[in-house]
Amino acid sequence: MKSYDELRRLALAWRGLADSPGERAALVTIVHTSGSTFRRVGAAMLVRADGSIVNPLAGGCPQRAIVERSLQVMASGELAYAAYNAEQGLDVLLEAGCGGELEVAIEPLAPVVPSFVDELDAILATSKPFQIVTHFPASPAMAPPTRTCTPLPVDGFAATCDNVESERLDGGTRLIETFDAPVSLVVAGACHEAVELAALAARMGWRGIVVDTSAYRLAQVALDLTGWQALEARPENLAATVRLDGSTALVSMTHNLDLDIAYLRAGAAFGAFYLGALGSQRRARTIASAVPAAALRVPAGLDIGSNTSREIGLAIVAEIMATRHKRDGQALSHTGRPIH
Structure with missing residues (x-):
């Protein structure tokens, strides 16, 4: 896949x-x-x-x-x-x-751009679910492989993560790859931790946005990452500014309890699959009572002994990925199950 x-x-x-x-x-x-x-x-x-x-x-x-x-x-x-x-x-x-x-x-x-690549580029730009179907002929002497790239309707799309099927047919092999919408990461709070988190997410190919209530703080953020933006947005108008849906992961790190709660509530209202915030266990209990959502993860991140901003970002990216693929994030050596 x-x-x-x-x-x-x-x-x-x-x-x-x-x-x-x-x-x-x-x-x-x-x-x-x-x-x-x-x-x-x-x-x-x-x-x-x-x-x-x-x-x-x-x-x-x-x-x-x-x-x-x-x-x-x-x-x-x-x-x-x-x-x-x-x-x-x-x-x-x-x-x-x-x-x-x-x-x-x-x-x-061949040194030409097939229509499939144009179709793929167009669909990737939509940030919506899609499917690639490839037919491989039974014999190399037959016609070359053919590919189609088709968008899938967002309403009623049942996949919770990417999926692939390979079928042996009399005429060769049919490969069906189904892609859910890509992760859209929203980071609330223009701070050093936000920049480190966005940089790691960008390395994963994720796209997203850093939001803050202060244009001044946003101006201090050096966010030179492909597919990323830094915009001013308050919690009450967040949905009008950024994409919030079932493919959204929202992490609030404003260092302001009330703002964190407000941003998390905005994400929960639109079904974000991951809601995270920084803080102690005591702070976590306060947030959990104010944002009773199953997607909430506070303190955000897997327990890997993180200390620096970059390490904290790594822990959060890993937890988002585990949540997306419905894994618990434990060591592979302890699972006893196939890796893929």
């Missing part, structure tokens, strides 16, 4: 081929897996003729072997499938410590 950030990088790199006539590239997509593997079905990597890559699938032996096969596909100009498992003597997964099996489709990319 690809993330929003990976989709954007792939689309940008695909467009870059048209700007460099003669440059060759291949797109590698995981179409089937069994057992423990380094990435899920749907994950994709673009390989250039010089061996450089966009969206690495994994480190070590598997990736090196896949890149080498991709260079062969560029030379032949034909779609190829490659399986990596012990039975076939391709034990690169075992060497990497995974032990599972996977199959990848490797397709040569």
Whole structure:
């Protein structure tokens, strides 16, 4: 499965081929897996003729072997499938410590921008749920893979997180990737902690906004992040200024109890899936009594021993991600369940 950030990088790199006539590239997509593997079905990597890559699938032996096969596909100009498992003597997964099996489709990319990339860019700009359906032919000699990108209606959309399905058909494989709307992070309070939180969220590919009741404080915030804004907005007009819905995570760090409560209430009123605030356990009890919402997390963040502003931001981003994917945030070594 690809993330929003990976989709954007792939689309940008695909467009870059048209700007460099003669440059060759291949797109590698995981179409089937069994057992423990380094990435899920749907994950994709673009390989250039010089061996450089966009969206690495994994480190070590598997990736090196896949890149080498991709260079062969560029030379032949034909779609190829490659399986990596012990039975076939391709034990690169075992060497990497995974032990599972996977199959990848490797397709040569023409130096033109397909309509699919235009469709993808348009949908990514809407911040709404969508679905990508890819048909991989049974034989490399058949037609090349085809892709469609379709927006999904917001009303009645039942997915709680991203999902992927891979179906083997007589005519090949159909890959269905369903993407929920991307996380929209609203940070209330123009402060150093807000900047650190926004910077970490931006690295995840999330977009968002820092709001404050003071234009002066906002002017002191250096927020040079793609897809982020800093705007003046009071709690009572927050919904008219920013996106507030089921894909919104709102973190209030105004260092003012009444303001924190007001911002959190605004987020709760519009169904934000995550509501967080800083503070002690005593402060948390006061906020919880004023904002009785299941999405409330105070003190915000996972218990990882955070001390600095950046560490606190990391703990909060991790908790938002765990909440989004309905995980409890405990150590993987204690879960006893598959990672993906």
